[in-house]
Amino acid sequence: MPEFLELMPPQEALAVWLRAMPEPRVGVERIPSAQALGRVTAEAVRSPEALPGFARSTVDGYAVQARSTHGASDTLPAYLELVGEVPMGAAPGFAVGLGQAAVIHTGGMLPQGADSVVMLELTQTARAGEIEIFKAVAAGENVLKAGEDVGIGEEVLGRGVRLDAAAIGGLMALGLTEVAAARKPLAAVLSSGDEVVPPDRAVRPGQVRDVNSYALAALVESCGGEARLYGIVPDRAEALRAALRRALDEADFVVITAGSSASARDLTAAVIRESGAPGVLVHGVNVRPGKPTILGVCDGKPVVGLPGNPVSALVIARLFVRPLVARLLGAVPGKPQAAVPARLSLNLASQAGREDWVPVRLRREAQGWAAEPIFYKSNLIFSLAHADGLVCIPPDATGLEVGAAVEVVLL
Numbered sequence: 001m002p003e004f005l006e007l008m009p010p011q012e013a014l015a016v017w018l019r020a021m022p023e024p025r026v027g028v029e030r031i032p033s034a035q036a037l038g039r040v041t042a043e044a045v046r047s048p049e050a051l052p053g054f055a056r057s058t059v060d061g062y063a064v065q066a067r068s069t070h071g072a073s074d075t076l077p078a079y080l081e082l083v084g085e086v087p088m089g090a091a092p093g094f095a096v097g098l099g100q101a102a103v104i105h106t107g108g109m110l111p112q113g114a115d116s117v118v119m120l121e122l123t124q125t126a127r128a129g130e131i132e133i134f135k136a137v138a139a140g141e142n143v144l145k146a147g148e149d150v151g152i153g154e155e156v157l158g159r160g161v162r163l164d165a166a167a168i169g170g171l172m173a174l175g176l177t178e179v180a181a182a183r184k185p186l187a188a189v190l191s192s193g194d195e196v197v198p199p200d201r202a203v204r205p206g207q208v209r210d211v212n213s214y215a216l217a218a219l220v221e222s223c224g225g226e227a228r229l230y231g232i233v234p235d236r237a238e239a240l241r242a243a244l245r246r247a248l249d250e251a252d253f254v255v256i257t258a259g260s261s262a263s264a265r266d267l268t269a270a271v272i273r274e275s276g277a278p279g280v281l282v283h284g285v286n287v288r289p290g291k292p293t294i295l296g297v298c299d300g301k302p303v304v305g306l307p308g309n310p311v312s313a314l315v316i317a318r319l320f321v322r323p324l325v326a327r328l329l330g331a332v333p334g335k336p337q338a339a340v341p342a343r344l345s346l347n348l349a350s351q352a353g354r355e356d357w358v359p360v361r362l363r364r365e366a367q368g369w370a371a372e373p374i375f376y377k378s379n380l381i382f383s384l385a386h387a388d389g390l391v392c393i394p395p396d397a398t399g400l401e402v403g404a405a406v407e408v409v410l411l
């Protein structure tokens, strides 16, 4: 059977495309740390202070000098003089000497002289002003040392790090209520096709609502980019040319859907080719779904032409748009996507030489997760909407057998 396109393996296609782009100039903006979830650091963050800022107890009990408890046991307790109670939120105004103890609460500041804390459960009050200790502690026991988390001037977050909940907590612990974040790259999303109408329209026979603009905008945003919709362009070269020109002028990169294949109305590749140098770098990727994918660069701006079928468009956007956004954000490369190991619940056939991405549902079984393939068609959006993840069948396999160990990349 003749093939319209020359197909390139996906990894090679991505490398060719990324190589043809200029080094990204990552914009920097200072944003409130409280709103920085999912954002990428544009500069390394150094700690202005030590954390914890002072030695703290990790338990409720008595601050002591470890030496004072030496040899203490159930049968031979150590008797220590009670010299005070550490207030929470303030420095204790006293010291603890040999043979002395002070009441301390979890998180309280160790008094001068104390080097450890005996847990409340291992003590007993015998007489007023005195406690009995039933177990010896070692120096440093039940104590967080000053600077144990981070030291002054230490790099706590590198450049290009995606901020998660813990990182935001860490920034707050240091009083860093603002952070330098990479500006979100702006994607211009263009849909094309005479049959495609906005989703708020009633459809006439032959028409379909625009799935791709919204699904792709959501995907771009989930990767840390910003998306602006450039509407639905009819199947006319001059209309697509004008829309692409405006998109290239305004956005950091352009995502066009449909018109990627081989029919007379498939204009995307030709229009990209004439809209800037070097134009189209890849047209056709050895992957299913998404074979007619187009990767281009127009005068420094990346352009991707995704297949019109919504499942293909989204799967391909994960393979190509996601790494593009990461690069434009200056994100540290090579971070894995969330995935779970599973056993395949059915045989899956695949063509040798082609990489296949199959939507699967995950089912919990006694020994772990079972991945149940969804027999999708690339136009049927709910075959992807009902999936929990994707399984990759590598190009050197002619399929995977029931029971095969697979990795499910979570959607």
Ligand SMILES: Nc1nc2c(c(=O)[nH]1)N[C@H]1C(S)=C(S)[C@@H](COP(=O)(O)OP(=O)(O)OC[C@H]3O[C@@H](n4cnc5c(N)ncnc54)[C@H](O)[C@@H]3O)O[C@H]1N2
Pocket (backbone or CB within 6 Å): 004, 191, 192, 193, 195, 196, 208, 209, 210, 211, 212, 213, 257, 258, 259, 260, 261, 262, 266, 290, 291, 292, 306, 307, 308, 309, 310, 312, 378, 379
């Ligand atoms: N003779 C061949 N025909 C096709 C081949 C092939 O190799 N030889 N490849 C098929 C594959 S695979 C794909 S994928 C599609 C690619 O199509 P295009 O990118 O050219 O897109 P269209 O033909 O315009 O649309 C395909 C399909 O998707 C629907 N569509 C388009 N845009 C949207 C949108 N924004 N929202 C929802 N649905 C959309 C469109 O109505 C079509 O049903 O080509 C195959 N054909």
Ligand code: MOO
Pocket (backbone or CB within 6 Å): 288, 289, 290, 291, 292, 307, 309, 312, 313, 378, 379
């Ligand atoms: O590549 Mo098409 O995307 O298989 O449906």
